[in-house]
Amino acid sequence: MPSAHITFDQTGDKIAGRIRKMRPSAVRNLFAAAVRPDIISLSGGMPDVSLLPASAVRKATRAAVEDERAVALQYGGTDGRLETRQVVCGLMRDLGVRCKPDEVMLTTGAQSALDLIAKTFIDPGDIILAEGPTYLGALQAFSAYEPDVRCIPFDDEGMRMDLLEAELERIGKDNPRLKFCYVIPNFQNPGGVTMVPERRKRLLELSREYGFLVVEDDPYGRLRYDGGHMIPLKALDSRVIYLGTISKVFAPGLRTGWIVAPRDVLARINLAKQGTDLCGSSFDQIVVEHYFTDTPWEKTLQKFLDVYRERRDAMLGALDEFFPPEATWTHPDGGLFVWVTLPDYVDTGSMLGAALDAGVTYVPGDSFFPDGVTGRNCMRINFSYETPENIIEAVRRLAKVIEERLELYRIFIAAGAIKAPDGAEASEHSTSRANSDGFAPDGQPA
Numbered sequence: 001m002p003s004a005h006i007t008f009d010q011t012g013d014k015i016a017g018r019i020r021k022m023r024p025s026a027v028r029n030l031f032a033a034a035v036r037p038d039i040i041s042l043s044g045g046m047p048d049v050s051l052l053p054a055s056a057v058r059k060a061t062r063a064a065v066e067d068e069r070a071v072a073l074q075y076g077g078t079d080g081r082l083e084t085r086q087v088v089c090g091l092m093r094d095l096g097v098r099c100k101p102d103e104v105m106l107t108t109g110a111q112s113a114l115d116l117i118a119k120t121f122i123d124p125g126d127i128i129l130a131e132g133p134t135y136l137g138a139l140q141a142f143s144a145y146e147p148d149v150r151c152i153p154f155d156d157e158g159m160r161m162d163l164l165e166a167e168l169e170r171i172g173k174d175n176p177r178l179k180f181c182y183v184i185p186n187f188q189n190p191g192g193v194t195m196v197p198e199r200r201k202r203l204l205e206l207s208r209e210y211g212f213l214v215v216e217d218d219p220y221g222r223l224r225y226d227g228g229h230m231i232p233l234k235a236l237d238s239r240v241i242y243l244g245t246i247s248k249v250f251a252p253g254l255r256t257g258w259i260v261a262p263r264d265v266l267a268r269i270n271l272a273k274q275g276t277d278l279c280g281s282s283f284d285q286i287v288v289e290h291y292f293t294d295t296p297w298e299k300t301l302q303k304f305l306d307v308y309r310e311r312r313d314a315m316l317g318a319l320d321e322f323f324p325p326e327a328t329w330t331h332p333d334g335g336l337f338v339w340v341t342l343p344d345y346v347d348t349g350s351m352l353g354a355a356l357d358a359g360v361t362y363v364p365g366d367s368f369f370p371d372g373v374t375g376r377n378c379m380r381i382n383f384s385y386e387t388p389e390n391i392i393e394a395v396r397r398l399a400k401v402i403e404e405r406l407e408l409y410r411i412f413i414a415a416g417a418i419k420a421p422d423g424a425e426a427s428e429h430s431t432s433r434a435n436s437d438g439f440a441p442d443g444q445p446a
């Protein structure tokens with residue numbers, strides 16, 4: 001007879017309040033389900049590292065294993081290896097940002113940079129501004145330091161500056177509680193939208209007027225499939241704190257990201273980092289340095305772009321073909337994600353079980369808001385990891401699950417058991433796609 005194991009949590013009352021308040025990451029939990037062979041995962045944000053040429057990986061790794069083994073296996077400086085920081089300066093120059101190695105700190109991925117920034121700037125109750133929805137890993141990193149995160153909706157031109165200004169008016173000028181505005185201007189995660197140049201300029205003007213820092217997180221800037229390069233905020237204002245990473249252009253398994261910031265800011269972050277990890281991985285930094293100096297990485301990047309563009313197109317085509325007319329979604333020019341909005345009576349969190357049964361995963365929209373409630377009718381779907389055939393099949397399966405939910409509501413609405421949502425003639429299939437960009441009229445993802 002099988003025995004039941006019941007574990008009593010004996011440390012519960014010892015756990016710090018800030019950890020007790022933290023919510024587990026929906027994406028982490030979904031990783032467990034995503035390994036089932038019958039499941040097609042649209043939930044992660046994983047690059048397809050199988051596209052990396054073995055020869056390039058071997059070449060970059062050989063430097064760490066053979067030529068520089070003694071350094072690779074030793075502790076390094078807290079700011080990271082100088083030669084790798086020089087390589088980062090070169091990568092930044094390509095984007096239009098001029099910086100010196102002493103304005104660069106290497107971190108254990110951009111994720112650890114987010115944690116270090118939160119540790120350096122946030123006292124409990126401090127106000128942080130961010131797009132809403134925003135990267136859930138940033139919300140997690142910030143939440144450990146107990147800020148008051150205020151989300152500013154975006155539309156298809158990025159964060160809404162009029163709504164930001166209204167929030168700033170409520171907060172007041174030079175409010176000491178207001179610390180920074182966290183933005184992902186290129187192919188936002190999870191929204192897929194890009195901030196247009198006028199809004200970038202306006203954000204910087206407002207930061208000077210109201211006295212807050214700008215944290216620019218840019219993991220996807222080079223993953224552009226259509227249109228031209230966008231000038232980073234950092235190139236327009238040297239006070240911006242810029243976060244970069246190799247995760248989406250090389251390999252997230254080599255945990256290497258960076259912060260580009262003024263020297264006085266980096267000196268403070270350096271203190272925070274000493275307590276976190278003393279230094280990043282010298283081994284990873286050497287591999288990264290050699291990948292970007294000794295291999296044709298730009299050619300490999302082009303391969304990533306061609307493959308992801310095809311997958312994005314497969315996803316957008318399948319959404320058009322299979323999704324019900326009540327659904328709307330964003331049309332990203334780059335990055336890894338599409339943000340889908342369903343009628344507000346659909347709860348994508350409770351729908352996930354049915355989706356798993358149907359063999360597909362996504363991330364429910366409420367994961368991307370600090371209140372864990374907003375965005376319940378939305379979902380993030382990823383197109384970088386699965387083949388076009390799998391993406392099409394996954395969208396077809398998902399559409400069926402959504403359609404079943406909507407059918408139920410249509411019956412309830414037709415019977416008068418529940419009220420049709422304003423403007424949504426759910427029982428008539430009549431919502432137009434032409435004007436549906438995934439946003440309610442006030443710019444709030446519906």
Ligand SMILES: Cc1ncc(COP(=O)(O)O)c(C=O)c1O
Pocket residue numbers: 045108109110111112135137184189217219244245246247252256257
């Ligand atoms: C917006 C954003 N910032 C930071 C990260 C973390 O990147 P890294 O792998 O460098 O830690 C991610 C990862 O998906 C991301 O989407």
